Amino acid sequence: MRFVDEFRDPAAARILLERVAELAAGQPHRRLMEVCGGHTHAIYRHGLEQLLPENVELIHGPGCPVCVIPMGRVDDAIAVAETPGVIFTTFGDMLRVPGSASTLLEAKAKGADVRMVYSPLDALDLAQRNPEREVVFFAVGFETTAPSTALTLQHAKRHHVTNFSVFSNHVTIVPPIKAILDSPGHRLDGFLGPGHVSTVIGTRPYRFVPERYGLPFVVAGFEPVDILQSIVMLLAQLAEGRHEVENQYRRVVPDDGNRVALTALEDVFELRPHFEWRGLGFIAQSALRLRDTYRSFDAEDRFTVPGIRVADPKACQCGEVLKGAIRPWECKVFGTACTPQTPIGTCMVSSEGACAAFYNYGRLQLTAKPR
């Protein structure tokens, strides 16, 4: 595969691993957080973690869109999906996420018309082909997926589609990073910044990390060589006492982001005053809702949703995992009560979730690692 294989080149990886080892040798224990679930997935899928020196630890951050959706919102989604006449559309990995009583997959089995789509445009297309039905799109994700929802809504408005609406759960990446940095005892030494989100928002929004918190931040690509190079860049900053925002993923990420996408976001969405994050609690101005000019497309306006806040299950420590306070296997229910078959927390559902990624790909290391 062109443009992929080059970044999985074992020879390049070896050189970077040597460089990581050299840089790490003179340093104390370093905890680097990869913000994005795509990185978590790649790290486990390629088995990167166990190739790193012992004093370089990767902490899996909050950037898994599925993992941060609170149970109450899943309940709301199921309530909309079960409304007669509704075709409820969602990305595949939301299907198995547990609400307080069931999942969308279970709702589908009981008769709700739940369909998997690959893009919000597919959902809009369904609406246009089924004018007698109400089609709802379960919008999930960071600034990576939000522009496609925005463009779809612009299109729907232009074409006067009246049977299409969006249940927006879009969130933004900067507030949870701030929340983690403000939480006491976070122990982080630097960030591997989210690559896909940054294609949209650019690298400037992260400047507060070095400026206010004195930590290095490297926007990273998703292939093994990208991730290793980004770790080298972080360790080099730490070794030299620098803290800056650097961009390893230049082939995709412009420092100013994507103007067209940002304009579409601005046109369609506004910040919610606050939004609940699974495990992290309420974070101010961290999520997007439809502006008044798009009110008629807002599923929260169009349907009655319970809107009831559901406390995370007591046994589940997703929040601590998302903040990097504990590693997945340190959670009391990891691998026993909570497995991909019967997930308790969302981190165990998505393959980008820290727990599922570790369970599926990484738990071989447990035999070697002290629990």
Add this chain to the structure above:
Amino acid sequence: MTLAHGAGGQSSAALFDAVFAPAFANAWLDRHEDGAVLDVPAGYRLVVSTDSFVVKPRRFPGGSIGHLAVHGTVNDLAVMGAQPRWLTAAFVLEEGLAIDELSAIVADMAEAATSAGVSIVAGDTKVVERGAADGMYITTTGIGVRSLDVHLGADQVQPGDRVVVSGPIGDHGVAILMARGDLQLTGDIRSDSASVYPQAAALLAAVPDTRWLRDPTRGGLASALNELVRECGLGVWLDEPTLPVNPVVAGACELLGLDPLYIANEGKLVAIVPHDQAEAARAALGPAARVVGEVAPEPEGMVVLRTTIGGTRIVDLLVGDPLPRIC
């Protein structure tokens, strides 16, 4: 199709005479009896397997549900070390299905059966009301004969044995995904639907000590090997760089966040063979075959992948269908 075609009266007989009898014609079927009487050659035992086929779309690049209904069952017999000989076929048809489409699928089955060397010796047709079935379901039962001296099984597998696959993985699953059309992905990839009996027979002739054979269908190579390690209690180590994957399959999986190890095949074999006969096995399976890994005492009951960049990861059983990731 109407409900009358399944009612057992004149319409049923007419359907049999018009569609099934000419396509499947053989000495057993032509007798119009309630069952087929089969002769078992001396020195052989019978091997029986059954499978149901539902697929959307029913026709896709490289085959149709008709091809699958023959190859799927024939391949289950072949990996048992049997020579597939006879099939029975049961059809559940939805009211309203075009007879032309049924005839075309039946012709595919006849073609697949002829090239696989099996006769379709008995069958049944039921018609259900519109909406009660998705067009057409086919169940086939296969009967094969196996020589008394074939000893395949997970209990034969030993540490040090090698894992050989007969060709590129994931073609069938990706061809189906693309043929469904809802991904708006196109690529030049065809289902690998085929009988693996010739390859299985060649392998068993070249390497009589072959320990274990499977056709990695649903769940892909990963699931087949997980079933093996759970059965034999040993570990399997795969080497990622050696896994044969067509570029179109690799590209589609990359885009969708899927893993070719879990994608279905319908014409591939995976074999466990003694380490000193891995080359012979590879040669017997043909030019696309590869040695992709080995059996080890540890980790017990697990499949592990050595990744291209030198890491390792577990290759576990999937919980459900592979789901594409959000971003």
